Amino acid sequence: xxxxxxxxxxxxxxxxxxxxxxxxxxxxxxxxxxxxxxxxxxxxxxxxxxxxxxxxxxxxxxxxxxxxxxxxxxxxxxxxxxxxxxxxxxxxxxxxxxxxxxxxxxxxxxxxxxxxxxxxxxxxxxxx
Numbered sequence: 001x002x003x004x005x006x007x008x009x010x011x012x013x014x015x016x017x018x019x020x021x022x023x024x025x026x027x028x029x030x031x032x033x034x035x036x037x038x039x040x041x042x043x044x045x046x047x048x049x050x051x052x053x054x055x056x057x058x059x060x061x062x063x064x065x066x067x068x069x070x071x072x073x074x075x076x077x078x079x080x081x082x083x084x085x086x087x088x089x090x091x092x093x094x095x096x097x098x099x100x101x102x103x104x105x106x107x108x109x110x111x112x113x114x115x116x117x118x119x120x121x122x123x124x125x126x127x128x
Contacts, residue, residue, distance in 0.1 A: 027071045028091060032056060033064050037073060037092050040084035047080045 014021065028034055032054055039045060039053055051061055065082060068074035073088035084092070 024071050024073070024091070027067050027073065028095070030064070030067075032060075033068055036061075036064060036068065037084055037088055040074065040082060041089065041092060044077055044081050044083040047082070050082065 028037065035054055036050060039050065045053075047061065047065075050056075050065075051058065054061060056064070065074060065076075068088070069076065072085055073091065074082050075085050077083050
């Protein structure tokens, strides 16, 4: 299969899945839910520890955990203990990778602009 065919099938898949993808992204996009997922990356945590770490009220934390469980990003492994699912890890790691690459690209562009300025300045001084 050539690249164009892969892109076409990828685009088609994304379009057909867009409602569910957007729903998952909206769930992750909430600051506290994102924070909960990050906290769970290091391993399972109890409701009480999540309560202390997020500074949420019990009902708010319970609601956020339910939202995350509905999207299969978090699961309850025993009474009061939660862990991030493999899907949850994949989403968070993908976001991290994309964000880090974006920062790296911005830095490279800025460094290139600075080098061009310095080169231009140097060449102008040498003309005089």
